[in-house]
Amino acid sequence: MxxxxxxxxxxxxxxxxxxxxxxxxxxxxxxxxxxxxxxxxxxxxxxxxxxxxxxxxxxxxxxxxxxxxxxxxxxxxxxxxxxxxxxxxxxxxxxxxxxxxxxxxxxxxxxxxxxxxxxxxxxxxxxxxxxxxxxxxxxxxxxxxxxxxxxxxxxxxxxxxxxxxxxxWAQPLSSQWIHQAATMTSTQLGVDIADAYARLRAYAFINGLSLAEVSRRVVARNLRIESV
Incomplete structure (x- = not known):
């Protein structure tokens, strides 16, 4: 061009x-x-x-x-x-x-x-x-x-x-859920934040859900990522 x-x-x-x-x-x-x-x-x-x-x-x-x-x-x-x-x-x-x-x-x-x-x-x-x-x-x-x-x-x-x-250009709600859910999971399990994101992603992948949906459920306290 x-x-x-x-x-x-x-x-x-x-x-x-x-x-x-x-x-x-x-x-x-x-x-x-x-x-x-x-x-x-x-x-x-x-x-x-x-x-x-x-x-x-x-x-x-x-x-x-x-x-x-x-x-x-x-x-x-x-x-x-x-x-x-x-x-x-x-x-x-x-x-x-x-x-x-x-x-x-x-x-x-x-x-x-x-x-x-x-x-x-x-x-x-x-x-x-x-x-x-x-x-x-x-x-x-x-x-x-x-x-x-x-x-x-x-x-x-x-x-x-x-x-x-x-x-x-504000951060979309789905992204806000992901960060909040990672913080909650990090605190609940006593793991670092990178590990918390990895656990959220693994749960989503194993259960056929999107990362955003899993995070929404965690934030709403309808789901807790368990320690493995």
Missing amino acids: GTSQFDQLTGDFLRAVRAAGGGLTAVCGACVRVLPVRRAAIVLHEIDAGMQPWCASDDFADLVEKAQATAGEGPAVAALAQGIPVVVTDFGSECERWPGFAEALAGKPISGSMFAVPLRLGPIPLGAVDMYRDTVGRPSPRLLSAALHIADLVTASLVLASGEAAQQ
């Missing part, structure tokens, strides 16, 4: 975000508006908790992102670790690279393809933008180039958010 095309993409993206009122939901929607993708999600790296979904444009993307968060592995995790986009050309055959992720998606009505683009501020890992297509196969070099530019715009939005804008 040439400079003029990047400028056009930037303008289209910013206008789409403003038209939707700003904030995470608007950013996810803008990705879908300006790129030939069906859906999008933003996941952010949280200390100890790992990659957590902060926004998904629809239930399909939300399902996949919760599977990544529960398994602690997947394309977004790999993209952030490697610093390059990671592509899943076919949900039906390529998720086996991450056994836990594949297991968390087993039996779910998932099809098509996706690619994860890392969000980094210099050497600082922030998260990833995950983009989904209904068709299988690799995205074209042109689409990947455009997606990398959009990821830069998302990163800039994260860094520059302040005041009212910062409230629109």
